[in-house]
Amino acid sequence: MLHIVNKSPFERNALESCLRFGRDGSAVLLIEDGVYAATRGNAVELKIREAMGRLKVYALQPDLEARGMQDAVIDGVNLVDYGGFVDLVAEHKAAQSWL
Amino acid sequence: MKFGLMVSEGPYTHQASDTAFKFAAAALEKGHQIDRIFFYHDGVNNATRLTEPPQDDRHIVNRWSALAEQHGIDLVVCVAAALRRGIKDEILPKGFRISGLGQLVETGIQSDRLVVFGD
Amino acid sequence: MNESAGGVDLQEETSGTVKKFMFVNRKAPYGTVYALEGLEVVLISAAFDQDVSMVFIDDGVYELVKGQNTKAIGMKNFSPTYRALEGYDIEKLYVDEESLAARGLTTEKLLVPVEVLNTAQMAELMDQQDVVISF
Numbered sequence: 001m002l003h004i005v006n007k008s009p010f011e012r013n014a015l016e017s018c019l020r021f022g023r024d025g026s027a028v029l030l031i032e033d034g035v036y037a038a039t040r041g042n043a044v045e046l047k048i049r050e051a052m053g054r055l056k057v058y059a060l061q062p063d064l065e066a067r068g069m070q071d072a073v074i075d076g077v078n079l080v081d082y083g084g085f086v087d088l089v090a091e092h093k094a095a096q097s098w099l
Numbered sequence: 100m101k102f103g104l105m106v107s108e109g110p111y112t113h114q115a116s117d118t119a120f121k122f123a124a125a126a127l128e129k130g131h132q133i134d135r136i137f138f139y140h141d142g143v144n145n146a147t148r149l150t151e152p153p154q155d156d157r158h159i160v161n162r163w164s165a166l167a168e169q170h171g172i173d174l175v176v177c178v179a180a181a182l183r184r185g186i187k188d189e190i191l192p193k194g195f196r197i198s199g200l201g202q203l204v205e206t207g208i209q210s211d212r213l214v215v216f217g218d
Numbered sequence: 219m220n221e222s223a224g225g226v227d228l229q230e231e232t233s234g235t236v237k238k239f240m241f242v243n244r245k246a247p248y249g250t251v252y253a254l255e256g257l258e259v260v261l262i263s264a265a266f267d268q269d270v271s272m273v274f275i276d277d278g279v280y281e282l283v284k285g286q287n288t289k290a291i292g293m294k295n296f297s298p299t300y301r302a303l304e305g306y307d308i309e310k311l312y313v314d315e316e317s318l319a320a321r322g323l324t325t326e327k328l329l330v331p332v333e334v335l336n337t338a339q340m341a342e343l344m345d346q347q348d349v350v351i352s353f
Contacts (some may be wrong), residue, residue, distance in 0.1 A: 001345050004214075006118075017244070017276055020316075021341045032114045062121070082125035089212050090100050090131070096350040097215040098241065099107070099252075105351065107252075140255055140353075174264040180255060207349040208232040208238060208266065215352050 002092035006032035006099070009044045014098040019051045029080070030059040038064065039072040052076055060085060070097055102126050103210035104136040105203060107217030109144030110159035111152070116145050119164055121218035124185040127170050134210055135173040136163075138195075138201045140217070146174070148192040160192050167194035175202045231332040237347045237348040245277035245353065248288065248299070253281045254296050256353030261299070264306035271310040271343065272303075274332070279317045300330050314340055 003022050007014040015030075021027055028051070030038050037044050037061035048057060049079050050067040052074075066068045073079065080088065089095050104123060108115035123133050138145050150160040160210055167174050174195040177185060188197060207213045227284060241260050247253040263270050274282060281300070288295040303311070311332045318324070320336065336342065344350070 001347075006114075008217075013276060014244075020337055021275075021340045021344055023345055026345070031118060049199060051351045082121045083129060085122055086102075086126045086129055086131065089102070089214055094214060094347050094350050095214050096344065096347075097352050099215065099217040099243070107353075140260075142250060157265070179258060200259050201265065203259060203350055203351075204239070204263045204268070205232055207351065208235050208268065212229050213349050215350075217352070 001026045003028045003097040004089050004095055004097045005030050006097070009037045009047075015044075016047075018025040018098045019047070019055070020052070022055050024054045025056075027056040027088060028059060029085065030057070030063075030077075031085070032063055033058050033062075035063045035067060035069060036076060038077045039069050040074050041072065045074060048074060048077075058084070059090060073099040077098070086091060100212065101132045102204035103134060103213045105206075105213065105215045105217075106136060106138050106142040106145060107140040107215065109141040110150070112141075113218050115216040116142065116159055116163075116216060119168070119214075120159070121174070122214065122216070123166060127166075131178055133170065133172050135175055135202065135206045136167075137206055138174070138176045139180055139200075139203065141184070142217075143176045143184055143186045146176045146181070146186050146192060146195045146197075147190045149151040149190055152190075164193040164195070177203070183218075219320075228235065232266060235268055236267065238271070238346055239263060239349045240271045240273060240344065240347040242350060242352040243274050243281055244276040246280040246285070247295055249285065252353040253278070254294075257296060257299055259353075260303070260308060261306055261352065264308055270308055271312060272308065273314070273339070273340065273343070274313045274317070275314040276317050279313055279323060279328075281322060282313070282330060282332065283323070284327055284329045287324040297329060303330070304318065312343065315336065 009015040286297040313332045
């Protein structure tokens with residue numbers, strides 16, 4: 001399963017719920033305001049680092065750049081462009097958007 | 100691979116329709132097929148040709164029409180959601196049509212992947 | 219709730235294909251339209267003979283609370299529609315145990331019978347799906 005999160009973790013609990021239900025080995029793609037969760041030096045970083053031990057975490061680079069966060073990405077988060085987003089959807093049996 | 104998309108938010112307020120468009124364009128560029136994009140909730144507001152953004156901004160509505168024309172994509176607006184929000188046949192942009200929610204379920208059945216873009 | 223399924227001719231092309239559809243409800247009713255319009259999709263999906271599940275997570279569990287009375291806010295109370303789902307053969311309603319507990323709710327306070335799943339069970343159910351539509 002590919003889980004897609006587009007909300008800032010500081011605004012809503014979408015990421016938290018997604019991480020709770022994301023099974024080991026599944027993928028989480030952070031897009032739009034969700035990309036703030038892919039950055040270092042904040043209150044959510046530890047949560048993401050823990051999740052990275054069992055989930056593959058991706059972030060949409062164009063959204064990071066738009067928000068000026070491209071230099072603050074946590075090591076080990078995989079950056080993708082829209083083509084990479086398409087590939088992730090194609091590689092997984094289903095995509096779930098945590099709206 | 101065949102993709103179906105659902106867009107649940109209107110243009111300009113949420114990024115959802117921008118992301119959906121970028122996703123669609125990237126999928127087509129990779130040789131995938133997009134049969135249908137279904138507009139639901141406030142997403143039906145993508146389907147009015149009365150939209151007039153400032154010159155230096157992207158024209159989200161026309162962008163959908165152009166993509167649909169170029170790649171033969173079926174742009175479907177949910178009738179119930181559309182009527183509630185004043186979206187009617189007489190203001191539909193090129194390439195859009197109004198139909199029932201069954202078209203969304205059908206897209207889920209017929210496409211290999213369905214991706215939801217919303218808030 | 220009386221919209222036609224639409225594209226009936228095309229519907230024949232889908233006959234024989236049965237996919238696992240999951241409708242994910244994570245939002246409370248009335249504050250936004252998602253719960254109501256989500257329910258409308260679920261009702262239509264019944265016409266396509268698919269394997270449909272509805273799940274209620276986070277504030278989505280508030281959609282099922284008994285005793286909703288919308289008179290004073292002037293909006294339609296659509297909560298009785300959840301009781302009608304059974305008549306459409308939509309019988310798989312799953313509620314997240316943790317979301318329910320976090321809101322001080324129990325199944326007695328819900329207006330339809332549901333199956334309560336713990337996190338692992340819900341995660342497994344999600345993983346089995348072919349199509350996930352979130353509202």
